[in-house]
Amino acid sequence: MDIFLFIDIYFAVTFTLLGIVIGSFLNVVIYRTPAGRKFSTGRSMCMTCGHELAAKDLVPLFSWLFLRGKCRYCKAPIASRYAKIESFTGAVFLLSALTHLECSWFLTDYSNTVLLMFFLDYVLFVIACAAAIAAMMIHYDTQTSFFRVTGFTLVPAVLSKFVWCFMRNGAVTGFLKELLFLLLYVGGTVIVCFLLSLVFGKKYTKNDLYLDLSFVPLLTFSLFTGLTRTWITIACYAVVYGLFRAVFKGRKADRYSGIASFLFVVILIIIRYLIFR
Ligand SMILES: [Zn+2]
Structure with a gap:
């Protein structure tokens, strides 16, 4: 098999798992x-029989599939929601x-710093995606947003700027410039959402701010849009998303925003993948 094809498959399978x-x-x-509890404490147990779950019951997705969605001990059905997420x-x-297969090339040459930067930027991007999924589901469940989840999309976005400046030897001034653009994109989107809320006579709360901040940073990754097209993508996003939020705020459909x-x-x-490739 072609080594590059093998690396692509390895990269895709590893990141899927x-x-x-x-x-x-x-x-x-x-x-x-939403319950204000810590992420790391407490053991997992069956919600029905209270049996403590063993490691073999906790393999993500595969345990659920293998047990056909039932508790190993009491056979009560386990909500499919966990497996769905x-x-x-x-x-x-x-x-x-x-859509970012070029980021796998680092795996063919560990000494290449440019490929390393691509790879690092990709890792930061998927961390931000994961945080956005958490923000999206918490909003779906509770119509509330939390800054400690939002922060996990903002921090990788800032680190990504640092990665790119290091790669292009842009040093401190380059980093500050990229950071300024990040602030403009994120701030600009928040202002558009705020103004659209006013136009539609809806209140703009801290909760709305945290939700808006959860998604925009995803669009600021350099990998994602190509360096020059970023602002066009973000402007389109801000208007469509802002309109959606402003129209549906306070209604039942808002949980889907x-x-x-x-x-x-x-x-x-x-x-982006189809156009700029
Ligand atoms: Zn059980």
Whole structure:
């Protein structure tokens, strides 16, 4: 087999499995964040019989499939939602790997710093995607947003700028310039959403701000749009997303705005892949 094809497949499969594992962690984040609980404490147990779950019961997605959606001990059905979020995260990671195959080239040459930077930027991008999925599901469940989840899309976006400046030897001034653009994109989107809220006579709360901040950073990754097209993509996103939020705010359909927004980002990734490749 062609070595590059092998590396591409290895890259896609590894990141899909990683996505499924991270999806399993997201289930915990989505469940515990609104309750104000810590992510890392407490053992997992069956919600029906209270039996403590063994490691073999906790393999993300695969345990659920193997046990056909039932508890090993009391046979009570286990909600498919956990498996769905794991599959969705895996699918997002697979799609992102397939549309960023060039990021796998680092695996053919570990000494190449440019390829390393591509790879690092890709890793930061999928971390931000995972956080956006958590924000989207928490909003779906509770119509609330939390800054500690939002922060996980903002921080990788800032680190990504650092990675790119290091790669292009842009040093500190280059980094500050990229950071300024990041602030303009994110701030600009928030202002558009705020203004559209006013136009439609809806209140703009801290909750709205955190939700808006959860998705925009995904679009600022250099890998994602190509360096020069970023502002066009973000302007389109801000208007469509802002309109959607402003129209549906406070209505039943608003719970889908996080999901709609994330799917919109996914569509933009595919468009970018088809156009700029
Ligand atoms: Zn049970």
